[in-house]
Amino acid sequence: MYGLLRAYIPKIAADILMVVWYLVLIFLIIAFSGSGESEFRYLSI
Amino acid sequence: MNIVSITALAWIAVTVALFWSAPRSWQPYVTAASAALLLGVFSPVSLVVLSFFTALAFVPMRYAQQWAAGALAAGGAITALFIWFKSGIGLGGPLVPMGFGFYTLRALHYTLDSIKRTLPPHTFGQFLSYMFFLPAILTGPINRFQDFHRDLSRRRFDAGLFSKGCERILYGYAKIVILAAYEVSHILAVRIKSMEGAHESLAAYLDCIRYGLNLYFQFSGYSDIAIGFAMLLGFRVAENFNYPFLARNISDFWRRWHITLSSWCRDYVYMFALSMGRRPWLAAVASMLVLGVWHELSMRYLAWGVYHGAGIAVWQGFQRMKAKLPALSFAGGKPIAEGASVLLTMNFVILGFAITKEPDLESGIKVLAKILFFWV
Numbered sequence: 391m392y393g394l395l396r397a398y399i400p401k402i403a404a405d406i407l408m409v410v411w412y413l414v415l416i417f418l419i420i421a422f423s424g425s426g427e428s429e430f431r432y433l434s435i
Numbered sequence: 436m437n438i439v440s441i442t443a444l445a446w447i448a449v450t451v452a453l454f455w456s457a458p459r460s461w462q463p464y465v466t467a468a469s470a471a472l473l474l475g476v477f478s479p480v481s482l483v484v485l486s487f488f489t490a491l492a493f494v495p496m497r498y499a500q501q502w503a504a505g506a507l508a509a510g511g512a513i514t515a516l517f518i519w520f521k522s523g524i525g526l527g528g529p530l531v532p533m534g535f536g537f538y539t540l541r542a543l544h545y546t547l548d549s550i551k552r553t554l555p556p557h558t559f560g561q562f563l564s565y566m567f568f569l570p571a572i573l574t575g576p577i578n579r580f581q582d583f584h585r586d587l588s589r590r591r592f593d594a595g596l597f598s599k600g601c602e603r604i605l606y607g608y609a610k611i612v613i614l615a616a617y618e619v620s621h622i623l624a625v626r627i628k629s630m631e632g633a634h635e636s637l638a639a640y641l642d643c644i645r646y647g648l649n650l651y652f653q654f655s656g657y658s659d660i661a662i663g664f665a666m667l668l669g670f671r672v673a674e675n676f677n678y679p680f681l682a683r684n685i686s687d688f689w690r691r692w693h694i695t696l697s698s699w700c701r702d703y704v705y706m707f708a709l710s711m712g713r714r715p716w717l718a719a720v721a722s723m724l725v726l727g728v729w730h731e732l733s734m735r736y737l738a739w740g741v742y743h744g745a746g747i748a749v750w751q752g753f754q755r756m757k758a759k760l761p762a763l764s765f766a767g768g769k770p771i772a773e774g775a776s777v778l779l780t781m782n783f784v785i786l787g788f789a790i791t792k793e794p795d796l797e798s799g800i801k802v803l804a805k806i807l808f809f810w811v
Contacts, residue, residue: 412602415609422617423439430438430611430653432574435536435730 436477436533438573438660439611446473447604450569451667455592463564463587466668470569474533481532484520488513488542489566493559496549503550510546513539521732529732534573536729538566540699545580547703555584570664574657576675577695583670590669600666607659615652619645636809639802643785646792651679654693680784683776685746688784700726715751720744735796742787 391411395404436443450469457465474482491512495505517539523529545562548554557580565583623645630638658675665672673695682688689697700722708718720741727740757763789806790799 412605415605415613419605419608419612422612425612425617425621430574430657432654432657433533434531 436473436573438657439608439616447664447667451664454668462590462668464560466569467564467567470567470572473569474572478533480530481534484516484532484535485538485566485572488516488538489563492542492546492549492566493562496546497559506546506550510543510550513542513546518732521728537575537577538572540577540696540729541566541571541580543703544577544699548580554580557584561587568665568670570661570668570670571672574654574661575693575695576658576661576673577699578672582673586670593669596666596669596671600663603659603663603666605663607656607661607663610652610656610659615649615656619649619652623648636805639789639805640785643788643792643802643806647680647785647788650788651676651692680781681777682780682784683773684750684780685743685783686750688780689743689747692784696726696729716748719747719751723747730791733796735790735793735799738796738799739787739790742790746783746787 392404392408395407399407446469450466453469454462454465471482474485491509492506495509496502517535520526520530520532520535545554545565561584562580564587565578565580568578568583571578623641627638627641627645630641655676662672662674675694677691677694679688679692682691704725705718705722708721709715712718721744723744724737724740726743727736727738730736730739753763786803786806789802790796793799793802
């Protein structure tokens with residue numbers, strides 16, 4: 391993803407966008423953790 | 436242990452910190468000790484079984500006079516124990532300790548490769564650190580000893596690989612929490628539930644898609660975390676998924692879904708069955724049966740193995756027919772034919788999920804019938 395961004399925009403902008411993207415993901419992970427089905431059957435195979 | 440937890444993240448962070456602050460020769464033992472502690476705390480039975488398998492796989496190769504016979508006996512004993520625990524005969528029910536299926540296959544790979552003499556020269560410590568390699572211990576990928584041994588000697592702290600590892604772990608958690616748990620298991624499940632009653636067949640079909648997507652996002656998420664964690668330690672572990680729902684045929688699907696398991700079955704079951712019987716279709720069915728039983732010793736997984744084995748056998752037959760009748764290849768390479776083959780493969784796999792998502796074979800067949808005979 392970073393490589394794709396670097397192909398079109400300057401390094402500093404790509405770096406900032408990647409940091410924002412990671413922060414958004416972390417925020418969403420924290421916000422949605424605990425929702426839905428969390429059991430993973432491959433843990434007991 | 437729930438991998439989506441602060442405890443798991445802290446465990447990863449502490450292991451990585453201790454790993455890189457230890458002297459180089461001690462580093463593999465740091466992950467092994469961390470794995471042993473994890474299993475000791477959360478699944479002591481698993482620690483005992485893993486230690487036993489490690490000794491059982493190594494001792495014949497190193498000390499037995501007839502090492503090939505000894506290794507074969509060790510492989511047989513590991514398989515017998517696996518089947519016994521899975522069947523639960525005399526145990527009051529199936530006994531499946533944490534990571535059981537994954538380290539059993541690693542131990543068998545080591546044993547069988549030691550018979551074929553394809554293992555590099557190594558010490559017990561190196562084998563121990565392979566069997567107790569924490570990133571891959573719970574849900575794979577089923578990494579090979581040769582790759583592990585290569586990385587063990589070459590590894591060094593690489594900031595680029597470390598950064599990739601962190602990113603991979605983040606994507607893994609995102610797949611598990613945002614896509615699998617929230618979008619698929621929560622949002623999509625509610626939508627499908629609301630359709631039940633009015634559109635029974637469609638709801639059953641969509642529920643199979645939901646099940647497949649949930650499994651894919653969860654499993655590829657766990658694999659991402661394992662691969663990322665290994666990268667933090669300077670190891671490269673084999674990929675487990677490669678856009679499986681874009682497969683063009685069922686054989687291609689199994690080269691893209693749970694790749695380390697299907698390649699294990701190809702190397703140790705398919706090739707063996709092929710050398711014995713010279714019948715590719717029989718070898719494919721045998722491989723898929725083993726793959727099914729590895730998941731669970733039950734009728735539904737046996738049926739699922741036969742279903743996929745039959746799919747691969749039909750595909751192999753079609754390929755042979757195409758070689759004899761070139762007219763059958765008229766659409767090959769055309770975008771519409773490519774799209775149709777992707778759709779057909781996807782639906783074949785989705786219908787297969789109907790068998791395994793239900794608690795027993797009878798209910799699975801009912802769901803399958805509900806989807807296939809939607810007009811009744």
